[in-house]
Amino acid sequence: MDKFEELFKVYNCNLNDETVKKEVDAIISKHLDENNNKEVYKQCLSLIDLTSLNGNDTEAGIVAMTEKVNDFRKQFSTLPNVAAICVYPAMVPHVKENLTEDVRIAAVAGGFPASQTFIEVKVAEAAMTALEGADEIDAVISVGKFLEGKYDEVYEEISEIKASCRGAQLKVILETGDLKTAANIKKAALIAMAAGADFIKTSTGKTTVSATLEATYVMCQAIKEWNDKNNAKVGYKAAGGIATTDDAVKYYTLVKEILGKEWLNNSLFRFGASRLTNSLLSSIEGKEINYF
Template structure:
């Protein structure tokens, strides 16, 4: 019991350095203000090109096959030929069993291979399975790993197990980026989202990500704002820059502009690069391309 108390206090001590006593209505009002005042100025071709270059182009369907993933990847190869004036997407995101297919098919430089792992999207499996799946994904060619926190452990106050898992998975990833998904829709409150953000960074996340896209509500501007505030405060205390990735429910260009604006306003220009900012989406690529080119594009 003593041991449990000391570890619990370790996490409480980490959280105590931050203001986690947030009011949801105040957060919503802050965000509404930013959206109303700042988003219109960011609605430019340059920002849209930048956002395109931040996309983790994602296919996570039960119907995915070697053939469909190969075609998906070939589209990214073709993009470089057809649009030489535009920067490509940041990454292709697939299930771990397709990492090798993407690796064998991908011909363009600067596009990473990301895999969801560790019992995605529920994260409800044994830590040994999570570690094995992650190690295999990296062995097969993944550059980046996206995992989900043990939401049930977090909500039960078992921060130790949640953080130990992230730590172990980061150790498995070594130099490869670990993106930690909070599943903000399940956390519900701004206070919970702030706490989960801090604990995930503290445990070794290179990126924190809103959602799996498999549960509603998915990403929201309010969750993004709270997460970016947490990243800012964590950076101020530790000097570590952690990336931010909204994902799930990014259905239109304006959604992407809102997330861009929140990052710009809260974290500043330093975070406006695809090393620290990603968008998890499958729909957005064609929509952004259409707006950049001024005609309807169904390239992907």
């Protein structure tokens, strides 16, 4: 039997999309209210990868964002800072040069966002990005190869990128909106974890469908099963279209109920966001805040 078919059999990838949706709705209906409070908002704030991934990003703009992070505790002395700043590879040196807070530097690499380039380019970009000072690398799987069933190639690419990260953590972006089904999302999550992913992440935020609660449910279940069988904790990152406090609390609720309180920290749980930060700050402070 093919090693990937064996992997999928061990972890049960025969998932039904309607069943997943019903289970998500049940969890949210039962547990959302208990998490809808300022302490959870504060915790969600500490999980954010403050992100700027625009074609018109400038050095000055990224430095200004970094300075906002540096000054955050002066403005909000009782609140936790964000977990990381996430930028394009060429912007990593500017963040590193200016960052003074204990906040990690994350960067997309490996042909982000489409991953439609040569593996040699992906590996080189990840290596260069880590060398420039990134603590974390966010890289996308080859979705086209996955959909063609070329699982071995997807696995090998992730493994090679992981090896090139020079000690930086690797967040593997599944691009769940393009995978379409719960079964595909589960399979992609398993391949990524088997290949050495430190985190699995929903989306680039550059596709029509980005993060969803259903994809999160499937990914968190995959992480739970992986940890149960291998005693290896893999992180989860929600990214793409998560903009409101209500959104954040729903994702938080799923992670809490499926993976447990051990995952409710920025070592194992992240939000990739820009607008979400101000939304959480506004909910915490009880007035509109546009700090970032």
